[in-house]
Amino acid sequence: MRQEIAGIKIPDSQLAKDAADILREQENDLLWNHSNRVFLFGAVQGQQAAQPYDLELLYVSALFHDLGLTKEYSSPDLRFEVDGANAARSFLQQYQIPEESLNLVWDAIALHTTIGITEHKTPQVSLLYSAVGLDVMGDNFDQFPAEQRKEIVEAFPRNNFKQEIIPAFYEGFKHKPETTFGNIKADVISHYQPEYKHKNFCECIIHSPWSE
Template sequence: MRLQDFDPPRTPASRAAVELAAASHTPALLHHVVRSWLWAEAFALVEDRRGVDHELLYVSAVLHDLGLVPAYDNVSLSYEEAGGHVAVALTAGAGWPAERRRRALEVIVRHNWPSVDPGLDVEGHLLEVATSLDISGARPDLLPREFLLEVLEAYPRLTLADEFTAGVTEQARRKPTTAARRIVEGGVAQKLAHHPLERLDRSRP
């Protein structure tokens, strides 16, 4: 498994999604969403998941934290739902049918579930396990060490720990009934501060 084995889909929706993410996110959060896509695709291989909609997975991965960006924040919706609605609008512009647009919202919302049954939603499952790895440090040993190192060299973690902790804590304060509160109360700050991938990231001092 090598980084070069994974190419983003060459579609209008995929190009628009990553352009929007790049224009909206800090470098640390942009690297996080790209790594999340790479981890998701890697878990699809390791778990031998079939029938994955790779374009849907890519678009959902690169847009999944857009609700943390002030321009796309929502006064009452959770940040994952707010970001999901941006994905719906973007994919509508790319010509996706209504059902597939709704799937982008579902996948992004479900990435913040404690777990997602792959029988219910394989793309939601893959994004959930991928973001659990990148944020909480879950199951790093399931992916080859050399692949982890290669991805971290291309997309270092930078200031993700501080930025994500601050963003999700603010969301939890303003929207205490959303998943952000569970994430904060679950110790996300400590998980990020002692993240196993931080030790592998060769860009760290």
Template structure:
């Protein structure tokens, strides 16, 4: 698997989602969002997991949008806020209600410990890819050459300290959230030890 083998959807919704992420996310968070899709699509291709590329791409661009100040919510966890943004974006893109709901679900589920690939392949792939990119989980599941190529094209740009600050802020303000559980469970240490930053 090489970078050139990864299929990136070229649809109005995919281009629009990238435009939104570019407008609102920091450069580090934007590159993280792009890498989240690339890791997910590469993992799926290597294991013959069928998935909806446009849906996964849109969800990848939106999955951390709830961390940015314009969409941060004081009432719901950031992944739920991001799920709402994804639903609204998908409505604007003309997606039917069921597909809007899927976009929202995939964004929300990226924070779950595990997502069943049979029930939700896109959620499964995004949960795995963000686990790799943020906390360095299971890097051996992606070829070293591919990891190097993706990181060269979309460098990390200090995502580790930036994301750590964001997740700690979320945990402090929303202690009952999954972010709160992550912080109490030592996510900052796992982020700091991520082999992708070596």
């Protein structure tokens, strides 16, 4: 892999290499390319805004953010985002990373699909969120430098990404649709299982055990 893409140096410490090896072993080209694009998009956005963040931790966050979609790291009852966050925390603990940094990585991954909140967190967390939004939904597409965007996509091609990412999401949590209650991934379950009935927030209130 090239050492620098779009003006961003790819972390090459042992920690970074080990993280990349885990991703390569567990994920296909779709998620490998997506995760690397997310890292680069986030790093460029951080550079643009002159925001303070740790490049290596952003790299690990990006590489692990969808790891919860894989069979190896998927739990039977947790949101896939939490599975990925837990995997990242366990991985980083092996390298004596400070607890504060572990918590930032955990938050970045666990909250990367949480609209309306994550963009207001610290740069270490919000950059991953904005980069995922750019790659998946085209958020702030026109605000991202076109030449750097082109270089990133050439290095990590999209290759029918629009058509393949939704079924990839579904495969990752179709065995636990209840974990999508209250979050945007409920739309993926509805797309493939229109007959599935999610819990309803209002019904949860009305049918709670409280007498009044």
